[in-house]
Amino acid sequence: MKTFLHVGCGRMTKADTRGFNSENWKEIRFDIDKKVKPDIEGTLLDMTQVESGSVDAVYSSHNIEHVYPHEVPIVVKEFLRVLNDDGIAVIECPDLQSVCDAILQDKLYTPLYEAPAGPIAPIDILYGLRGALQDGNHYMAHNCGFTYATLVSFFIEAGFKKWIGGRRQEDYALYLVACKGEKTDEELSKLAIKFLP
Numbered sequence: 048m049k050t051f052l053h054v055g056c057g058r059m060t061k062a063d064t065r066g067f068n069s070e071n072w073k074e075i076r077f078d079i080d081k082k083v084k085p086d087i088e089g090t091l092l093d094m095t096q097v098e099s100g101s102v103d104a105v106y107s108s109h110n111i112e113h114v115y116p117h118e119v120p121i122v123v124k125e126f127l128r129v130l131n132d133d134g135i136a137v138i139e140c141p142d143l144q145s146v147c148d149a150i151l152q153d154k155l156y157t158p159l160y161e162a163p164a165g166p167i168a169p170i171d172i173l174y175g176l177r178g179a180l181q182d183g184n185h186y187m188a189h190n191c192g193f194t195y196a197t198l199v200s201f202f203i204e205a206g207f208k209k210w211i212g213g214r215r216q217e218d219y220a221l222y223l224v225a226c227k228g229e230k231t232d233e234e235l236s237k238l239a240i241k242f243l244p
Contacts, residue, residue: 048073049103052129054091055110058083064106066137066242075102080186091122097129105130108139109220113175116191123205130227136207137242138223141172143192145219160218172219195221211235215244 050073053064061067061074077097078085087096091114105126114122126136149159149169158166164176171177172189179187193201195214202210202225209230212223224238 050075050101051104051106052077052097052102054094054105054107054126055079055113056083056085057110059108064108065244067104067106072104080184091125092118094125094129099128100131100134102129103131103134105134105136107136109141111138112140112189112192113186114190119191119201120205123201123207126225127205127207127227132228134227135238135242136202136223136225136227138198138212138221138225140193140198140221141189142194142214142219142221143173144194145214145216146172146192149219162218167219193221195223198223199225209235211239212243 049071051067052075053059053061054077056076056078057080060076061072067074075087076085077087077089077094079088079090081088089096091110107126111119111122130136146169149157154168155170156168158168160167165178173192175188195212198221199210199212202223207225208228209226210223212221214221222243224235224242226235226238230238
């Protein structure tokens with residue numbers, strides 16, 4: 048059985064993930080918010096409670112945008128550190144390029160799509176989900192953002208060797224599988240089929 052570190056898990060569990068929701072994967076839930084009862088309480092900036100090279104995958108869904116721009120390299124290097132030599136990082140985060148397209152059409156407060164948390168407008172994607180912030184959950188504030196090219200550049204600079212992913216207009220999101228070690232094009236395609244929408 049392989050192990051994945053579910054960083055910034057919130058209330059999500061393995062059952063809510065794509066590709067990891069099978070008997071082949073063991074989940075370790077990691078979050079800054081003790082209210083969501085993670086296995087490990089900590090921040091993306093300091094994951095020292097997770098041993099170097101100890102997990103097969105890191106899964107990060109909509110949380111890398113919660114750190115400040117100057118902190119992103121620290122986070123990505125932490126992802127690299129905890130992965131074993133054949134490990135992968137699976138990343139989902141907002142796509143600022145498509146969000147900006149919506150803003151240029153004067154849709155800042157217009158719902159773009161429906162999420163489990165309710166309707167999502169560009170203002171929520173840029174700054175964090177308004178309802179959660181209003182309820183006092185300031186962990187949900189967004190402090191940086193990415194286009195696909197900038198997201199990939201952080202992973203290249205950290206030392207990831209191969210990657211595959213892209214933008215998805217339906218949910219204004221970026222998707223990336225970044226590999227710590229070398230992969231063939233065929234291996235990358237198989238990872239994309241398994242972990243990307």
